[in-house]
Amino acid sequence: MDTTVDLYDIAAPFYDFFTAPLLKAARGIIVRTAKTQKCRRILDVACGTGELATMLAKAGLEVNGIDLSAAMLAVAGRKNHPGVAFFRGSAENLPFESSCFDCVTISLALHEMEQNMRMGAAAEILRVLTQGGKLIVFDYAPLYNRGSALGLALMGLVEKMAGREHFRNFVRFTRSGGIKQLLEPFELTLISSRFSFLGALQVATFEKNW
Numbered sequence: 001m002d003t004t005v006d007l008y009d010i011a012a013p014f015y016d017f018f019t020a021p022l023l024k025a026a027r028g029i030i031v032r033t034a035k036t037q038k039c040r041r042i043l044d045v046a047c048g049t050g051e052l053a054t055m056l057a058k059a060g061l062e063v064n065g066i067d068l069s070a071a072m073l074a075v076a077g078r079k080n081h082p083g084v085a086f087f088r089g090s091a092e093n094l095p096f097e098s099s100c101f102d103c104v105t106i107s108l109a110l111h112e113m114e115q116n117m118r119m120g121a122a123a124e125i126l127r128v129l130t131q132g133g134k135l136i137v138f139d140y141a142p143l144y145n146r147g148s149a150l151g152l153a154l155m156g157l158v159e160k161m162a163g164r165e166h167f168r169n170f171v172r173f174t175r176s177g178g179i180k181q182l183l184e185p186f187e188l189t190l191i192s193s194r195f196s197f198l199g200a201l202q203v204a205t206f207e208k209n210w
């Protein structure tokens with residue numbers, strides 16, 4: 001197990017208390033986007049404590065969530081919504097058939113992965129997504145102006161507390177284009193984008209048209 005998982009062993013019991021108020025607005029955007037895009041069967045990759053997955057299920061969608069961390073999944077399981085099934089597993093090796101979800105969400109996880117793992121996870125996500133399916137990503141935007149520089153610097157302090165490897169991956173992610181680095185190698189179409197926290201964070205919706 002890598003340090004990411006150890007970190008979440010410690011953080012899991014407190015994660016929702018500290019993050020839920022901060023992430024509520026972005027999660028609301030993701031749920032509304034999934035509804036607008038007429039998604040029905042959703043996979044939430046790196047679902048953590050299952051907060052987003054549960055919100056999606058409450059909105060009437062059929063949801064599966066998957067995460068590496070048993071501690072985070074234990075918190076998710078206690079939310080006990082009948083519309084969500086949780087699995088333990090890795091984003092780079094999803095235990096699902098190809099083209100079986102019309103929507104995949106991934107929130108605040110790509111930035112903390114090492115580059116090869118991130119690209120492997122993205123390829124796997126696109127394997128399980130149908131043609132025409134939507135990928136909704138919530139994560140860091142690239143640095144593009146003074147406001148976003150300030151936002152990224154402030155978020156960098158939080159990322160630093162998560163450990164050296166975590167911080168290094170965050171820096172590489174933002175320097176290599178943030179969320180938009182998924183566009184070229186995977187030939188996705190960006191269909192909507194919303195920025196928050198001084199432009200440092202972004203909810204981006206992509207379509208897989210192949």
Ligand SMILES: C[S@@+](CC[C@H](N)C(=O)[O-])C[C@H]1O[C@@H](n2cnc3c(N)ncnc32)[C@H](O)[C@@H]1O
Pocket residue numbers: 004005008019045046047048049051052066067068069072089090091092106107108109112113117121
């Ligand atoms: C910052 S938390 C985000 C959790 C949740 N998506 C949210 O928005 O609150 C990152 C999550 O990614 C998970 N994770 C990291 N690398 C992963 C991987 N390769 N496969 C599956 N889950 C992973 C961690 O266990 C953790 O639960």
